[in-house]
Amino acid sequence: MKKIIRHITLLLLLCVSTSIFAQEKTVQGYRIEGEEVIFTFDKREYQEVMHGETQDRKSIGNHDFVIENVAVAGQFNDWAKDKWIMTKLDENRYEFRKKIADFTDEFSWEFKFVINERYWAEPKGEVINLSDAKDRDGQNLHVYNLKMYTSHVSEDGNTSFFLKGHENAEKVVLAGSFNKWDEQLFEMKKTKNGWYLTLQLKPNVYEYKFIVDGRWMNDEGNPNKVRNEFNEYNSIVEVKAYYTFKLRGYKAAKEVLLSGSFNDWSEDGFKMFKTDYGWKFTILLSGGKHQYKFIVDKEWMLDPANPVKEYDYKGNINSVCMVR
Numbered sequence: 001m002k003k004i005i006r007h008i009t010l011l012l013l014l015c016v017s018t019s020i021f022a023q024e025k026t027v028q029g030y031r032i033e034g035e036e037v038i039f040t041f042d043k044r045e046y047q048e049v050m051h052g053e054t055q056d057r058k059s060i061g062n063h064d065f066v067i068e069n070v071a072v073a074g075q076f077n078d079w080a081k082d083k084w085i086m087t088k089l090d091e092n093r094y095e096f097r098k099k100i101a102d103f104t105d106e107f108s109w110e111f112k113f114v115i116n117e118r119y120w121a122e123p124k125g126e127v128i129n130l131s132d133a134k135d136r137d138g139q140n141l142h143v144y145n146l147k148m149y150t151s152h153v154s155e156d157g158n159t160s161f162f163l164k165g166h167e168n169a170e171k172v173v174l175a176g177s178f179n180k181w182d183e184q185l186f187e188m189k190k191t192k193n194g195w196y197l198t199l200q201l202k203p204n205v206y207e208y209k210f211i212v213d214g215r216w217m218n219d220e221g222n223p224n225k226v227r228n229e230f231n232e233y234n235s236i237v238e239v240k241a242y243y244t245f246k247l248r249g250y251k252a253a254k255e256v257l258l259s260g261s262f263n264d265w266s267e268d269g270f271k272m273f274k275t276d277y278g279w280k281f282t283i284l285l286s287g288g289k290h291q292y293k294f295i296v297d298k299e300w301m302l303d304p305a306n307p308v309k310e311y312d313y314k315g316n317i318n319s320v321c322m323v324r
Contacts, residue, residue, distance in 0.1 A: 028146060029113070029123075032150075036098065037150070039098070046122060046124060047060060049121050060121065108179060123144060151178040151202070157198035160196060162221065163221075164221055166194060169195070169212050174199075176207055201239045202287060204287040204288075205286065207226060207234035207236055208234065242283070242284055244282045247280070250278055250279065253297050255271065256271075257272065258292060258295075259294075259295055259300075262283065285323045287323050290322075291318035306319045308320045308321075308322075
């Protein structure tokens with residue numbers, strides 16, 4: 001249990017306060033609520049559309065331009081124009097819901113809205129999550145892509161970042177591998193003792209830095225760091241998630257242990273707790289793939305409820321779980 005205790009200690013050092021502030025800047029095109037990404041299209045936020053083949057442009061406010069349907073197209077669905085059809089809420093607004101867990105381990109995705117399966121919508125005004133759209137030959141399409149980040153500011157976020165001091169700074173931004181080092185998206189909030197922000201992050205190991213009035217700096221309060229390509233240092237944070245292993249039945253067993261790649265295949269294992277249905281054990285795990293087995297009264301066995309198995313480098317067959 002020493003590994004778990006050390007990690008919990010790290011989490012307590014990173015977390016600072018239960019008072020969380022919301023992000024002021026609007027991220028156009030989506031919002032995240034709980035475990036869902038909600039793509040949102042409001043035609044009043046778009047000035048014109050461009051035909052995907054002829055590149056002819058039309059004003060989206062033109063009375064001759066009739067919206068029959070709106071779809072979400074992006075890297076996550078191979079830019080399909082007719083798959084993720086949005087639900088119409090009123091004459092201006094459409095939305096489409098998707099579980100965050102349905103996306104892979106990428107932290108950001110480019111996407112745009114396609115109208116009537118032919119026209120790409122062009123956002124208007126100053127939007128912070130834009131990138132230049134290009135065709136397959138690398139030519140600029142002159143229609144912007146929006147960006148969606150699975151990492152997001154959340155009042156119930158699992159990772160808090162704190163920068164002590166710098167009371168005279170005008171602006172502090174948190175940038176890291178969780179948002180492809182975006183220099184604008186995650187503005188931190190000023191407090192009496194410094195700056196902080198809380199994010200909801202998928203389990204993984206992340207590199208990050210603070211940008212204080214345009215000057216990049218690592219986290220002085222976090223000793224975990226790695227050298228980067230500029231011969232400087234990025235701070236490191238590892239986000240873990242609770243995962244519960246269950247073994248149903250075997251109620252007559254005197255002892256059931258959990259052993260796997262996460263505890264160096266210890267033959268002492270983690271002692272599982274007896275329940276009404278069998279046995280269980282909850283552990284903090286890093287993101288990714290983990291191999292494991294149960295030891296029932298000193299007999300090693302695969303998880304009978306888990307069909308996912310693979311060989312290890314020694315030729316043994318083990319059960320596999322994924323943490324995302």
